Amino acid sequence: MYFVALRMLSADKAKYLGLVFAIAFSTFLLENQTSIFAGIMKRTANRILDVTDAEVWVMDPATQYFDETKALKDTDLLRVRAVPGVAWAVRLLKDLPVARTASGRFNQAIVIGLDDATLTGAPRRMLLGSWDRLREPNSIIIDEAGFRLLFPSTPLRTGDTLELNDRRATIVGISDAAAPFTNFPIMHARYSEAREFRGRERSQLSFVLARPQPGISPNDLANRISSTTGLRARSSLDFAWDCIRYYMANTGIPVNFGITIAIAIIVGLVVSGQTFYLFTVENLRQFAALKAIGVTNPTLARMVLLQAAVAGFSGFAIGTGMAALFFETFSRQLATRGIILLWQNAAGVAALMALVVLAAAALSLRKVLQLEPAAVFRS
Amino acid sequence: MNPPAVHCHQIHRHFGNGDTRVHVLRGIDFTAASGQITFLAGPSGCGKTTLISVIAGLLQPSSGSVSLFGRDLASMPPDDAVRLRRKDIGFVFQQYHLIPALSVAENVAVPLLAASMKRRDALEQASAILDKLGLGDRLHQPPARLSGGQQQRVALARALVHQPRLVICDEPTAALDHETGHRVMELLAASAVHPDRAVLVVSHDNRIFHFADAIAHMDDGIITHIDHPNATTTA
Numbered sequence: 273m274y275f276v277a278l279r280m281l282s283a284d285k286a287k288y289l290g291l292v293f294a295i296a297f298s299t300f301l302l303e304n305q306t307s308i309f310a311g312i313m314k315r316t317a318n319r320i321l322d323v324t325d326a327e328v329w330v331m332d333p334a335t336q337y338f339d340e341t342k343a344l345k346d347t348d349l350l351r352v353r354a355v356p357g358v359a360w361a362v363r364l365l366k367d368l369p370v371a372r373t374a375s376g377r378f379n380q381a382i383v384i385g386l387d388d389a390t391l392t393g394a395p396r397r398m399l400l401g402s403w404d405r406l407r408e409p410n411s412i413i414i415d416e417a418g419f420r421l422l423f424p425s426t427p428l429r430t431g432d433t434l435e436l437n438d439r440r441a442t443i444v445g446i447s448d449a450a451a452p453f454t455n456f457p458i459m460h461a462r463y464s465e466a467r468e469f470r471g472r473e474r475s476q477l478s479f480v481l482a483r484p485q486p487g488i489s490p491n492d493l494a495n496r497i498s499s500t501t502g503l504r505a506r507s508s509l510d511f512a513w514d515c516i517r518y519y520m521a522n523t524g525i526p527v528n529f530g531i532t533i534a535i536a537i538i539v540g541l542v543v544s545g546q547t548f549y550l551f552t553v554e555n556l557r558q559f560a561a562l563k564a565i566g567v568t569n570p571t572l573a574r575m576v577l578l579q580a581a582v583a584g585f586s587g588f589a590i591g592t593g594m595a596a597l598f599f600e601t602f603s604r605q606l607a608t609r610g611i612i613l614l615w616q617n618a619a620g621v622a623a624l625m626a627l628v629v630l631a632a633a634a635l636s637l638r639k640v641l642q643l644e645p646a647a648v649f650r651s
Numbered sequence: 652m653n654p655p656a657v658h659c660h661q662i663h664r665h666f667g668n669g670d671t672r673v674h675v676l677r678g679i680d681f682t683a684a685s686g687q688i689t690f691l692a693g694p695s696g697c698g699k700t701t702l703i704s705v706i707a708g709l710l711q712p713s714s715g716s717v718s719l720f721g722r723d724l725a726s727m728p729p730d731d732a733v734r735l736r737r738k739d740i741g742f743v744f745q746q747y748h749l750i751p752a753l754s755v756a757e758n759v760a761v762p763l764l765a766a767s768m769k770r771r772d773a774l775e776q777a778s779a780i781l782d783k784l785g786l787g788d789r790l791h792q793p794p795a796r797l798s799g800g801q802q803q804r805v806a807l808a809r810a811l812v813h814q815p816r817l818v819i820c821d822e823p824t825a826a827l828d829h830e831t832g833h834r835v836m837e838l839l840a841a842s843a844v845h846p847d848r849a850v851l852v853v854s855h856d857n858r859i860f861h862f863a864d865a866i867a868h869m870d871d872g873i874i875t876h877i878d879h880p881n882a883t884t885t886a
Contacts, residue, residue, distance in 0.1 A: 273766055276753065296816050532721055546869030561748035565809075567765045568730070568738020646704035648744050 273567060277575035280555055283581060287554075288583070291360040291547040294593065295625060298540025299303030302533060302621045303613060309529040311611030316451035316519045317512035318610070319366075319384070319458075323393040326481035327490040330361070330497055330505045337477025337518040338511070339453070341366055344477040344503070351501045352480045357493050358390045363389035365463055368456070372435040373422050381418065381457040382437070385466025385476075395460055400431045402443025406462055412436075413445035418457020434459075436469040451610045452521070492621035524633055537607040537624065543634035544587070548580060552636035556643060563645035576637045592618055592624075656817050658847030662715035664701055671740045675701045677872035679715070688840060688862055690851040693869035699853045702820050702869070706851065707740055708732045718817060720847075738764055740811030743839075745822040749794040755805050756781060756790040762813045768798055780808045784838055800831035805837055819840035820852045824829035824859055836862045 313637065314464060319338050330352050332342040352361045365385030386393050386406065394403040401418055406413060416428065424430060432443045435634040441461065449458045458509075461469065465483035467476050482505075490507035497505035521524050552559075559572060595613050603610040604648045662679040665672055675698045683689040691699045704710040706717055708724050717724045719739065722784030724732060741762070749758045759777035764770065778790055784804045794802050803823060810818050820839065836859045840852060852863070854868040860866060 275770065276750065276757070276761065276764065279752035280750065377847060398852070405766070451853050522836075557746075560767070561742075561744065561750075564707070565744055565762050565765055566733055566740075570735055571765070634761075644709075646701075646709040648742070648748055649700045649704055649709075 273562075273571055274576055274578055276562075277578050278582060280558065281551075281579040282573075283556065284551075287422070287547065287551055289485045291544060291551065292587045292590065294543040294547055295629070296582055296591035297542065298536055298544065298628070299588050299591025299621055300594040300598070301536040302540070302624065303592060303617055304598060305529055305532045305536065305620065306594070306617045307613050308611055309533075310617060311608075312525065313519060314451070315451050315610065317515045317531050318452060319373040320508055320512045320515065322395065322450050323364075323481065323508065324429070325392050326362070326483050326503055327508055328482040328484065328494050328497065329508060330480040330482060330501075331478070333502065333504045337515040340513075341478045344480065346477060347577050349477065349480050352497055352503070352505075353483055355493075355497050355500045357485050357488045357496055359483045359485040360390075361476050362390055362392045363463055364393055364478055364479040364481050366478040367466060369436045369469045370517070371422060371457060371459070373501045374433065377422050377424075378402045378455060379418075379421055381410075381436070381459050382452060383459045383461060383466050383469055385463040388464050388480075391458075392463070393527050395445075395447035395449050397448040399429050399446045399448050401443075402461070403445060403447075405444035405459055406460065408439050408442075408444055410439070410465065411444040411461065412442050412465070412571060413447050415447050415449040415458040417451065417455070417609070418447055418459065419443070420455055420606060421455065433436045439468050441465070441469070452611065455607070461487070462488055483544060525619055537628070540625070541628045541631065543552050544583075544628060545635065548583065548629075548632040549578075549635050549639075551637055552576065556639065557648065559640050560643050560645050560647045562650050563643060569641050571582060572640050573637055574619045577633055578638055580629045580633035580636070584625055588625050590623055592621075653685040655682045656685045656687075656720060657681070657689075657851060658718045659702075659715045660777070662702070662705055662717065663713045664698075664705060664710065665713050667738045675872055676705070676712070676834065679872075680875055681867055682853050683849050684865070685720070685849050687864035688852060689884075690860060690863040690866040691851065691853045692855055692857075692860070692866050692868060694855065696827050698871045698872045699869055700821060702729055703821060703851065703853055705818055708736055709740070722863065729876065737762065738813065739816045741815035741818040743806050743810045743820040743823045745825050747806040749792070749802060749805055749809075751793060751795055753793075754791045754793060754798070755786060758794060758805055759808045759812050761809060766813065768823050777808070777812055780812050781805070799826050800828075800835065803827060803831070803835050804838065807835060814849045818848075818850045820850065820854075822854055822856070823852065824854065824856050829858055831861065832859060 332344055335341045349361060349363050352358060353541045367383045369383055370378055371381040391406055396415060403413060405411055419428060428446050430445060452458060470476060484490055492506040493625055494507050502611050599613040601611050659679050659681040662676050664676040665674045667673055678805055679702060729807055747855055756774050756777045757831050758772035763773035763776060775803050782792060787805055794805060823835055840862055861880060863880055867874050
């Protein structure tokens, strides 16, 4: 009887497409919004996740997230190095000076000052040049989006100069750094150079990056550093989540996305549920005839569930395809780079749409199961 | 001797309660013999449709008993009643109730598919009976492309394809012109009448009464009298 159910489902093309596209657009909207939300939240942690050679971040106890730091004392680096279990520890500076070009364009930039000797935290994904060239005097590496922002209509190249706090810096490389939360260019320089871009502030150490000795986990080392020095120490992953949680708790972003997601769920439920319900109601005479002929309630239930499952799966597949196309297109744009359709989001939306379709099917099923087969004799 | 195809004893059926209670069947005693075409005739609203719904097991009587080929419907578990309907009863509805999304052959195959027959076998049997009913060239068309008479023949084929023992027809000629209605009744008589089978027809179309072996006349929820047009005695 299943082919009968499928034929009934697709007989009225307009209604069938209406049902499928209601589910497809709900799916698209949900996957789109949840993935953009996840992508934006991940951006708040990208500076941490980009540093792959250190596993523990040490900061002042008042520092809650990457973008707002209270400076450490220079002696804190030595205290961290003295903690048992630390394989090595290096300094890291983070600053937000204004970068100016010769043509007069300017923009605030994120400057990361790396340990002069080891260049720990240097960008590993380079589009042009080499991170090793940071050892040259007055050199910086800038990310692609930052270069295009400050040097529009200029092909990617090295050799251009910038002014940072009245100091000249030469671009020696273009990195593919992950997008920050803001649209600020990301620049990497040696610590000693970056300190000069900073201006008059006395304290310059933002973070100490450390790596545990073999056999010690990053979390263990973070706990040891915290208890020994009184500084705040977090594993890279924990600190990344700290940043995400900070933005979740202190900005309106989750509420705004939450409202859109809630509307998508409600619209999806109401539109697809109502369309499927109306579809079933319009076919009640046919279901009554089948019931009179001797088709059992369990078979009718399976038929309705199959119809719901096919409509739901088709809609989900189309919606996910649309979302994939959207992200494939926009993940190549500089402004939206790094925002991708996560499989976790697609899986979550699949589960949600399955619930929506099941709820719609349950409403329709109730009508079918309560159907009086004698109705077929009424004209 | 074969038991009667249908035997009703003191069937009462009412709908609603209190002031809105309507007593539709008021003590029906009725028998339809095997091997015969029995008509239920009477004015609109006299209870014919309710009675065939009760006989087919689609409605429960408020009181009284119905037996089909000697089997009491009330004592049957619900699943057995559905199985009996699927296997032993064929329906021809006034509005045909063909499924527009299916082809003619697929519509006819539905009772066989409901009995879990393989689709290919079911379609073969459906095609064979449609061929007999003169619709062999319309197997793959949707019902909407057929005339009213052709659709009724498809409905008839669906009612007969699984060789049921009882065929119940509700106003099978109501939507048809005289000639087409006559042809449908000829097909019904030729296809369904068999010593251990029976046909029960609800109709108030007296142009087809001559097909009846017995005509039970109903009025206001009771059977007033029974005619036997082709016999010398009347009940």
